[in-house]
Amino acid sequence: MISGQVDFAGAWYNHTIELQPKGKEVIDVVQLSGAPGERLMCTDKSGVKSPSDIKGKNMGVTDLGSGTDKLTQFIAHKGGLSTSDYQTVAVHAGATAIAALKQGSADCAMTTQPTVTALTTQKVADTVVDLATTEGAQKALGGAWPAAGLIGNASWVNAHKDATQRVVNALVATMHWISEHSAADIANKLPADYVNNSTITKDQYIAGLTTDKGQFLPDGIMPAGGPKTVLDMEKQLGLDTSKIDISKTFTNDYAQKANKDAGTKVTTTPAGSDG
Numbered sequence: 129m130i131s132g133q134v135d136f137a138g139a140w141y142n143h144t145i146e147l148q149p150k151g152k153e154v155i156d157v158v159q160l161s162g163a164p165g166e167r168l169m170c171t172d173k174s175g176v177k178s179p180s181d182i183k184g185k186n187m188g189v190t191d192l193g194s195g196t197d198k199l200t201q202f203i204a205h206k207g208g209l210s211t212s213d214y215q216t217v218a219v220h221a222g223a224t225a226i227a228a229l230k231q232g233s234a235d236c237a238m239t240t241q242p243t244v245t246a247l248t249t250q251k252v253a254d255t256v257v258d259l260a261t262t263e264g265a266q267k268a269l270g271g272a273w274p275a276a277g278l279i280g281n282a283s284w285v286n287a288h289k290d291a292t293q294r295v296v297n298a299l300v301a302t303m304h305w306i307s308e309h310s311a312a313d314i315a316n317k318l319p320a321d322y323v324n325n326s327t328i329t330k331d332q333y334i335a336g337l338t339t340d341k342g343q344f345l346p347d348g349i350m351p352a353g354g355p356k357t358v359l360d361m362e363k364q365l366g367l368d369t370s371k372i373d374i375s376k377t378f379t380n381d382y383a384q385k386a387n388k389d390a391g392t393k394v395t396t397t398p399a400g401s402d403g
Contacts, residue, residue, distance in 0.1 A: 130154075135284055136295065140164075140195040141274045141350075142358050144377035149368060153282040156274075156378040158296045158386075159350040160303060162396070163265035163343040164199055164275040165240045168257035169247050174235035176256055179207025188219035188228050188237030195275065196238040202361050203257055203268065222246075223327055229253050245336030246327040260340040271357035274350055275343075282376065293382055300348040300386035307346035311337035348383035349396040355403030375401040 129137040130152060144154045170176040174185060182204050189196040201211055219228040221243050228234040229252050236256065239247075244260070247253040258264030265273040278299060285292050306314060311334045315323045324330040345351065355374050363369045380398045387394050 129280065132281075135288070135291075136278050136280045138276065139279050141277050141279070141355070141378065142195065142198065142362065144279055145355075145359055145362050145369070145372060145374070146367065148372050148377065153376060154279050155282045155285055155376065156277040156279050156350065157285060157292055158278045158299050158348040158383050159274050159345055159354075159378070160276040160278070160299065160348065161343045162272045162274055162345050162351050162354065163262045164195070164259040164273055165340060165343045166196060166199060166238050166259045167240070167244050167255045168200070168203060168236055168238050168259070169229070169244060169253040170236035170256045171229055171232075171253045173232070176236055179203045179257065180209065182207060182236070183209055183213045185235040186215045186217050186233065188217050188225060188234035188239075190220055190239075191218045192216060198361075198365065199259060200238050201365055205364055206268070226250070226252060226327060241336040241340050242323070242328045242333050244340070245332045249328075249332055261342045263342075265343075269357060269361065272351045272354040273357050273361075274354040277350075277378075293385060296348065296382040297386045297389070300383055300392070301390060303344060303346055303348050304390075304392050306341075306344055311335075311341055345396055347387055347392065347394045347396050349387075349394055350378045350380050350383075350399045352397040352399045353403070355399055359403060374403045 141156050144156050147154045176182060176185060187200050189200055217234050219225040219234050219237055221239050225237045225239050225243055226246060229237055257268050259268055262272060315330060315334050323333040355378060359369055359374055
């Protein structure tokens with residue numbers, strides 16, 4: 129997206145903040161989740177029961193520099209630790225993450241469904257920090273933590289407002305559909321081999337999604353306080369936020385219009401221009 133190869137990217141909101149000091153004006157045009165959807169899963173052998181226990185451990189993330197890496201850093205920071213106090217290992221997700229925990233190359237992994245359910249049902253690891261629900265994120269991170277959204281270069285978005293609106297319309301309609309249907313309904317719409325494979329059964333997938341479905345926002349609206357929470361995390365992790373204009377990192381205009389035109393209800397309290 130930054131190089132212009134694609135117009136939009138499905139990515140975490142925090143990237144809009146991180147890119148601004150680098151001279152890249154990127155904007156979030158629709159917000160899909162109000163929590164990261166992740167859980168810090170740790171093996172019994174690791175002895176990790178709280179963030180402070182991370183010291184000296186091998187911490188699995190999807191990839192170095194990824195959103196899960198940033199979340200792990202912040203959780204460690206909450207436990208009074210820095211990145212020099214533990215080792216970061218790229219374990220990706222699914223089978224590779226499970227194997228890393230089983231083999232001991234990682235003591236913990238920041239991961240999401242359906243990997244979480246596979247880890248618990250196989251008795252490989254348990255949840256130490258819940259970032260998969262809005263309530264869990266508020267407890268661990270200090271507030272709503274907008275994660276997955278649709279981001280694009282602001283210059284492209286401003287030059288293609290009609291196209292942007294059509295894309296947001298489709299995503300907002302999808303989020304309402306997810307909100308109004310059960311985990312079983314959602315699973316029935318997904319590829320069979322995604323919800324039923326060597327790591328998880330369809331029933332387990334449905335159970336996991338039922339537990340963590342609350343992370344999804346029903347209306348595509350950036351939640352009040354969310355941008356501030358993410359900005360505060362970035363500041364605590366060392367990013368110079370003094371010149372960041374948070375109002376340029378997101379807009380609710382497209383999602384508001386999508387809901388209005390479709391006659392669907394907005395239930396998320398929208399963030400103001402100050403986040």
